[in-house]
Amino acid sequence: MNPIPVVELHDVSKIYPMPAGDVHALNHVDFSIQKGEFVAIMGPSGSGKSTLMNMIGCLDVPTSGEIKINGKSTSEMTDDELTLHRRETIGFIFQKFNLISLLTAYENVEYPLILKYGHKDTTTRTRDLLTMVGLTEGQMQHTPYELSGGQQQRVSIARALANDPTFLLCDEPTGNLDSKMSTQIMEILTDLHAQGRTVVMVTHDPKTAEYAERIVIIKDGEIVNE
Amino acid sequence: MSEENKSIWQKIYSPMILSLAVRNLKLNKFRTILSMIGIVIGVFAICGMGMISAGFTEEMNSMISDTADTLTISPVGEKVIDGTTTTGFSAKDLRDIESAVKSVTKEYEFIPMYSSTKYVYIGKETAMASVSGMDANDLEKIATLIQGTLPRGSTNVVVGETFAEDNDLRIGSRMIMLNSGGQEVTSRVVGILEDTGMMTLGFSTSSAVVGSIEWYTGLVGDNHGLYDKVIVKAYDPTELTPIDDAIEKKMNGKEDKDSDDTVYILNSYEIMEVFDEIMSMSSIFTTIISGISLLVAAVAITNVMLMSVKERTREVGILRSIGTYRSQILQMFLYEAGLIGLIGAVAGTLLALIAAPVMLLGMIGSVEAMLSPAVLVYVPIGILIGLIVCLISGLYPAWKAANLNPVEAMSTD
Numbered sequence: 001m002n003p004i005p006v007v008e009l010h011d012v013s014k015i016y017p018m019p020a021g022d023v024h025a026l027n028h029v030d031f032s033i034q035k036g037e038f039v040a041i042m043g044p045s046g047s048g049k050s051t052l053m054n055m056i057g058c059l060d061v062p063t064s065g066e067i068k069i070n071g072k073s074t075s076e077m078t079d080d081e082l083t084l085h086r087r088e089t090i091g092f093i094f095q096k097f098n099l100i101s102l103l104t105a106y107e108n109v110e111y112p113l114i115l116k117y118g119h120k121d122t123t124t125r126t127r128d129l130l131t132m133v134g135l136t137e138g139q140m141q142h143t144p145y146e147l148s149g150g151q152q153q154r155v156s157i158a159r160a161l162a163n164d165p166t167f168l169l170c171d172e173p174t175g176n177l178d179s180k181m182s183t184q185i186m187e188i189l190t191d192l193h194a195q196g197r198t199v200v201m202v203t204h205d206p207k208t209a210e211y212a213e214r215i216v217i218i219k220d221g222e223i224v225n226e
Numbered sequence: 227m228s229e230e231n232k233s234i235w236q237k238i239y240s241p242m243i244l245s246l247a248v249r250n251l252k253l254n255k256f257r258t259i260l261s262m263i264g265i266v267i268g269v270f271a272i273c274g275m276g277m278i279s280a281g282f283t284e285e286m287n288s289m290i291s292d293t294a295d296t297l298t299i300s301p302v303g304e305k306v307i308d309g310t311t312t313t314g315f316s317a318k319d320l321r322d323i324e325s326a327v328k329s330v331t332k333e334y335e336f337i338p339m340y341s342s343t344k345y346v347y348i349g350k351e352t353a354m355a356s357v358s359g360m361d362a363n364d365l366e367k368i369a370t371l372i373q374g375t376l377p378r379g380s381t382n383v384v385v386g387e388t389f390a391e392d393n394d395l396r397i398g399s400r401m402i403m404l405n406s407g408g409q410e411v412t413s414r415v416v417g418i419l420e421d422t423g424m425m426t427l428g429f430s431t432s433s434a435v436v437g438s439i440e441w442y443t444g445l446v447g448d449n450h451g452l453y454d455k456v457i458v459k460a461y462d463p464t465e466l467t468p469i470d471d472a473i474e475k476k477m478n479g480k481e482d483k484d485s486d487d488t489v490y491i492l493n494s495y496e497i498m499e500v501f502d503e504i505m506s507m508s509s510i511f512t513t514i515i516s517g518i519s520l521l522v523a524a525v526a527i528t529n530v531m532l533m534s535v536k537e538r539t540r541e542v543g544i545l546r547s548i549g550t551y552r553s554q555i556l557q558m559f560l561y562e563a564g565l566i567g568l569i570g571a572v573a574g575t576l577l578a579l580i581a582a583p584v585m586l587l588g589m590i591g592s593v594e595a596m597l598s599p600a601v602l603v604y605v606p607i608g609i610l611i612g613l614i615v616c617l618i619s620g621l622y623p624a625w626k627a628a629n630l631n632p633v634e635a636m637s638t639d
Contacts (some may be wrong), residue, residue: 059547059633080551087549098544098636102249114242115549159548 004071005032006167006198007056012065014051014221025051027221028065033167033200038193040212041202048221050171053202057090057169058082070166087115091160095172097152099144105130105155106140112162129158133188150181157188167198174208186211243554247561250534261530262570264523265612269574270581272516273608277582279509280604281595285586286501296368296428297458297470298492299323307450314452319477323489326476327458330469335459337364340442342454346435347402348393355389355435357403358455359442368429368457369436373397374417377437380444384417386431401435406447413437413445427494429457466495520611523570524619531563531623542627543635556628563620564613571612575605 014026025048033039043049054060055067058074061082067074070089074082092098099108110126130140133154144152153173160168173189174182190211193199201212209215217225251258301313315323315338324336339360346355362376365384374397377384385395395401399415419431437445458473460466470493477488535542542555582601583593595601 054633057547080553083546083549083551086547092547094636098540098547100246100541100544102246102253102541111242112548114240115554118240163549 003035005068006035006037006070007033007200008066008068008071009055010066010068012055012062012067014048014055014060015063024221026055026062029218029221029223031216031223033198035166035198036193036196037214038190038199038212039201040209040215041200041218042204042206042209042215043218044204047218049202049204049218051221052218053169053171056200057092058086087112088163089166091163091165091168093153093156093160093168093170093173095175097144097149097156097176099152099155099159101144104141104143105135105147105151108144108155109158109162112159116163126158126162129161130155133158134184148181149177150184153177153181153185154188157185157192161192167200168192170199170201170203172203172205173201174203174205182208240554240557243558244561247558247565250538251562251565254534257530257533258566261527262566262573264526265520265567265570265616266574266577268516268520268523268615269571269608269612270577271519272513272611273575273604274578274581274585275512275516276509276604276607277578277596277601278585278589279505279512280600281582281586281598282589283502283505283509284595284598284600285590285592286505294427294494294498295459295461295463295466296494297460297466297473298428298494299456299458299473300490300492301452301454301488302490303488305452307452312449312452314449314454315456316452319488320453320456322476323456323458323473326472327469330472331460331462331465333461333465334469335364335367335457337361337368337457337459338453339364339455339457340439340446340449340453342446344403344435344446346393348395348399351393353389353393354433355385356430356433357435357437357442357445359437359439359446362438365436367459369422369431369434370420371417372420374415377416377441379438380440381412381414382416383413383435383437383441384419385415385436386419386434387421388432389434390415390418403445405445411445413441427492427497428459463495466493470496520615524615527563527566527616527619528623530566531559531620532626534562535559535623535627538627539630539635539638542630543632543638546630546632547636552628555630556624559624559627560617560620563616563624567613567616568609570616571609574612575608578604578608 009029009031012026012029013024016023016025029052041049041052051060055062055074056069058069058077061067061075061077069085072085074085077085086092099105100111103111106126109129110121113121113126127140135151135154135158139147139151144155147155168189170189174185177185186208189199189201199212201208203209216223301315301319304311304313305316320338327334327336337360339358341356341358344355344357346353362378365376371384372387374384390396395415397415397417400412401415402410402412405411413435419434419436422429422431458469460469470491473489473491479487545555546552583596586595587593
């Protein structure tokens with residue numbers, strides 16, 4: 001008997017009602033991700049992989065079927081419960097880094113901790129995480145605009161790890177980076193996986209997907225190959 | 227603190243969210259200042275005008291309230307006595323008027339007097355004075371002696387404080403007036419009357435020279451025993467209007483107050499009421515004007531906040547996706563609006579605190595009224611109004627931001 005999967009989809013469908021007819025972004029999808037896995041979800045644009053990612057990321061709920069994240073069904077959750085679930089369970093890493101431009105690198109990483117504990121980080125956690133992803137003390141006080149793309153993505157990885165999430169959810173993590181930077185970022189993710197982190201990565205780049213130990217291919221809202 | 231309590235407290239106040247709001251305001255300094263100017267002007271107007279009108283009313287009330295308890299009745303109808311036409315109240319007129327007063331109240335003072343204006347020569351100076359002749363005991367009921375004694379006999383007089391100061395008169399000073407025959411009559415100052423202020427609706431002491439009836443008739447003549455004026459003082463000012471009506475009815479024969487065929491009545495209480503009405507009308511008017519300027523400011527702030535929400539849609543999406551509650555996003559924008567309101571309102575109130583005394587000094591020549599509670603209450607009122615207007619203005623934009631879909635918000639550029 002397997003332990004509770006980190007991500008579990010049962011017969012999940014997502015339908016977007018459109019004037020020209022309903023769009024079936026996901027069609028009866030069934031799959032699950034176990035703790036400690038490094039999974040790449042691949043597919044061309046329009047395949048439904050972004051929809052799938054939003055569901056896994058608790059940013060959206062399915063039209064039918066059930067999604068369990070860390071054993072909890074999201075279908076019946078209120079907005080506040082979904083928000084809390086995102087904060088506690090998921091570490092987001094985005095293609096466009098999505099750092100908060102008003103805050104310094106340090107404060108960006110500290111932000112989820114403040115949301116969780118209600119006060120500034122009094123431990124060395126923020127600094128440790130930033131050091132781990134390779135930022136210098138000076139760079140920690142810079143705003144995102146003063147950092148390179150690679151540095152921003154490192155900060156965003158540190159932020160994703162701040163609340164010690166159940167899994168990392170990466171959306172094209174190397175999409176905006178050159179190949180050298182991409183390699184460095186993928187090496188960090190591989191290291192994190194080696195340390196036991198569960199990593200879920202959405203990508204359309206086969207080279208990036210190679211880092212994963214399992215590849216799920218999605219096409220027209222259905223999983224076609226595993 | 228339990229986890230549950232903490233999350234409730236976090237929903238109400240979060241320093242991080244406040245800090246984000248402050249940083250955004252600083253980032254858009256110019257825009258923040260522009261939107262603040264609107265609220266500064268609005269609060270300045272509402273607060274400044276409020277202070278000025280409260281200060282003005284306060285000052286006016288302190289000037290005239292002392293005399294708002296009298297009716298001054300003057301004769302209008304002409305009388306022909308011994309072949310000469312004249313005006314004045316005969317003994318019968320006085321009895322009639324007093325009986326009308328008595329029909330309303332027992333609590334009153336009835337003071338008939340002689341009065342006219344005369345040139346007064348003091349040394350080399352000449353001054354215009356309102357001279358009156360009345361019973362010394364009556365004088366005490368409508369004016370206050372601050373020095374000396376009441377005038378009795380045919381040469382003693384008392385003068386008003388202002389008149390004494392202007393003409394350098396003190397107890398024992400002498401003044402000369404010409405009698406009806408053109409001969410010089412010397413009078414001696416025996417007392418000084420307290421100033422009744424510049425706005426007096428009853429008996430004014432400002433240029434008064436008052437003596438006994440004996441002194442007055444010796445100087446001016448007795449005009450066939452006709453009195454020039456009657457002052458009726460009521461201890462309950464609200465009875466003045468019924469007394470006024472009763473005298474009108476008795477003396478002018480009908481209740482129509484517009485045609486004064488025998489007497490003309492100056493009702494100080496009614497004038498006070500009219501004055502109060504004018505003041506409250508003008509304060510309503512200024513409030514409306516200020517309200518409009520505040521409304522304009524509110525619209526401007528809503529506009530600025532909507533722009534801010536639109537510009538920061540992506541940021542809101544990011545904040546939401548990494549675990550920021552809707553309520554915290556709402557808070558963030560309300561903090562922004564509230565800060566604009568608070569700083570703008572404090573600035574507006576400070577400006578009003580500078581401008582109002584300047585205006586009051588120009589209008590009434592005194593800033594004393596600024597310290598009265600009726601004026602100072604506009605400080606918290608101004609700040610509160612500014613803050614509330616801004617929070618209300620920010621409510622819709624903040625609500626809009628809080629309800630953005632995180633996925634859609636993140637995909638905007």
